Amino acid sequence: MGNYFSIIIGIIYLIGVFIIPKWRQKKVNQDWKFFELLWFSICFIIYVIFLEVQLHTYYFLIPSSFLLIFLFSYFKEKRRLANGLLFNLFLIVGMTYLGSLLVRTMNPLLIVLAGITSVFLLLLLLIGLYALLVFLYWNAIVVMRKEGHSLANLLTLLLAIGLTVFLIFNYYSDKVLPQWASLLFGILPLSMFYFSIVFYNFLTISIIYQFNQPKYNKDFIIVLGSGLIDGKTVPPLLGKRIEKAIQFYKAQSNATLNPPKILMSGGKGDDEHIAESLAMKNYALEKGIPEEDILVETNSKNTLENMKFSKEIMEQDFGGTDFRALFTTNNFHLFRAGLFAKMANLKADGIGARTAFYFLPNAFLREFIAIVMMHKRRHLIVCGLIAVMMILFALAEFFLVTSR
Template sequence: MGNYFSIIIGVMYLIGVFLIPKWRRKKLKPNWKFYELLWFSLCFIFYVIYLEVQLQTYYFLIPSTFLFLFLFCYFKEKRRLVNGLLFNLFLVVGMTYLGSLLVRTVNPLLILLAGITSIVLILLLLIGLYGLVVFLYWNAIVVMKKEGHSLANLLTLLLAIGLTVFLVFSYFSSRILPSWASLLFGILPFSMFYFFVVFYNFLTISIIYQFNQPNYEQDFIIVLGSGLIDGKTVPPLLGKRIEKAIQFYKAQDRATLNPPKILMSGGKGDDEHIAESLAMKNYALEKGIPEKDILVETNSKNTLENMKFSKEIMEASFGGTNFKAIFTTNNFHLFRAGLFAKMAHLKADGIGAKTAFYFLPNAFLREFIAIIMMRKRRHLIICGLISLMMFLLALVDLFFVS
């Protein structure tokens, strides 16, 4: 019976793999890869539940509880960093559960998945930090060649240099430092580990937030501004934000014959000849968007002001607060922009424009630093507690152990 069920699940999965792309191509929002992943997850969940029923146990309810907790918090409010932590807790509990199920069933499929996972983990352990450093140096060279040598474009290089110094000093510290001093040096790796966990949670929820698919019933699309070339020309990065908005505008128009207003948001910088939003409007006009469907917000200087001032314009244009809105920005900036929308009391989620792969590591580092600064007091307290703990351990080692 078990083999028959496994075959049935396998056949159902393969049928879905072939039919989902054909089904999604007929939709206005194809996004078939997301549905392929969802279909695999559903088939795997049914298979795991079947194995549990065969064993007459119901331990799958444990990871399911963590999954439902994440889903409840995420769909209640997508724009929260804690959602990344909740999803990663589900992954840890889920992997532990699957390991337990493997031991209890010795199932071939679970053995295959465990083997693949083990290979990936072994490679990470072997390459680990050294591989990361090599990648960061390579990425830094590419970014500097393509984007210039500004400080914002040097983040991967600075991180690579910092990690190199850390690795070299770590190698020699145990040989040249007394044990109490090594404990004090431990402040750095413990703090680095803490920020790695914070970054991983941020990266997780940033990736999950990319799957946001708003309905074609929006009243407004806010396009977040950025700097202009020579103070007047829309750069490629900003152009992709506008084109993402235009893509949604046309899709909603086809679906409902009622396109949303596109609200260009961005003021005039000190080195710019015109407001960013006016340059953005001209860009959209050249792409064939009617002027009557374009609004401009010309006073904002940062993303939070983008959200606040755009909200005021939308309320005035709509004649109330019961409007539906989304915003567009580059995918690496999407989640932090959502946080600013939340701070502005604007009920709006975003859709992200694609960014060249080489630019993403540097861009996500910049976003992460900005996220850290938004909650800097909390992080300073935690780093202070880590330092205090290691300092006390060093004192104990110096006066009571050495």
Template structure:
């Protein structure tokens, strides 16, 4: 009976794998069908796990469900929180613990095989992951160097690759040639890097989750966040992608609900620019067929926070109050940080992200992460100071112990 159930589930699962891309092609969807495949796999896995729970009369699934419930409650209450990334990762950790507990309890061969495969994959990732990351970062730095120029902001992946290479050398030297107390002092650097790696992972988690915003087609305004202009007067491809994203939403909303939103082009005039970014963006949108009457311009902001604050003022003046609905568009790597600034400006708006060339994403996310760190620099400085203090105390203790032993 159990074999028949498992066989039937596998047949249904593989049928889904085959039919999903066909269904996606028939409906002419531009969405990523791999996400549907992942969703289908998770649905079948959860169904199988629930069947094991029923047979063994256990309720272990309640453990990860509690963490998932906490994450979902906090996320839908306010999506623009960095702590949401930590909450989601706590759910993943609890789900992993749940799988292990269920495997021990039920001794199910398929679940054990799945966990062993997963464990081997994670082990290989730990063994070669850092080396693979370093090689990838050097390769990516070379691509960005060739395509985007040699500015400091475009060299972040190169700096990180060099730093990680130095870390490997430092780890080898401290482990083979230094006394234990001195090795504890040298451990300060890798421990701080591990701390920032965890912070980055949480940031990356919520940044990816935030990409899945699906705003309702009931918006009154779509804010387009500005960026620099080419030769001080022309819209570059990066900014053009933001405007195109807003135009697609604009047209889709008109098609679905007949409610026409207004585009708010937000961007001031830089020192090296001939006109305000907002005006250049308006001209770009008009050339794409958007009526001038559907475009508002905010031409005073010089950063993302001011984009949000001044756009809010423009919308309130145009709407005659604050009861409007609004979203904003920017590039996908900038989406979550822009959401943080919208929250800081008391603007109730979430964003939709325009696609960015893959080769540019690692450098762009590192730049975003650096900006996120600066937003909460006092908190991170306190954690780093605590790591330094603990390691210095440990080194002093080890030095004292070794001196007493030698005496």
């Protein structure tokens, strides 16, 4: 019976794989990748539960409970950094569970998946850090060629140089430094390990947040501003934000005949001739958006003010606070913008415009640094505890050696 069920679930899965893209083509939003991933997850979970039922065990309830905790937290409030941690806990527990199930069943599908995962993890352990270094140097060169040499564009290069120096020093430290000094040096790798976990959780929730599927029932779309070229022209990065809003505007209009208003948000910088929002409005007008469907917010200087001032304009235009809003920005900035919306008490999620791949590593590093600074007190406490612990170990080692 197990073989028959495996064949049946496999056939059902393959049918869904072919049907989903065709089904999405008939929708206003034709994106199908999220639904393919969801379909695979559903079929795999059903298959795993079937294997458990055959064994007359119910250990699948353990990872399922972690998944439910994550889903409850995420759908209650998507804009939480803790959601990344909860999802990764689910992954760890789920992988452990699947390993246990593999040992108990020796299922061919699980063996194949375990083999692929093992090869990936082995490669990650053997060459992961060195491959990361090569990628960071390559990416830094590409970014500098295409975007210039500003400090914001040098983050991947600075990270690559820092990791290189760390690896070299770490290799020679045991040979040069006494044991107690090596323990003091251990403050750095432990702090780096901590921040790598924080970054991984941030990256996880940032990616998950990209899968927002907003309903076509919005009253407003906020477009978050950024700098202008020569103080008056919309740059490509900002243009993509506006075009993402226009895409949703047209999709909702086609689906409901009731398009939302587009609210351009951005003030006038010191080096700009006009407010960003006015340049953004002109851009949208050239794309055929009616002027009566465009609002402008001209006072904000940063993303938090974008959200606060836009909220005031929407409340005034709508005549109340029960409006439904959405915001658009570039995909790398999406989650942090959501945090600012939460800080402004604005109930709105976002959709992200695509960004060129070469720009993403540098952009996500910039976003991560900004996120760390938003919670710097928490991170200083953790790093302080790490430093105190290693100093105590170093002192114990030092006095132990001198007392011999």
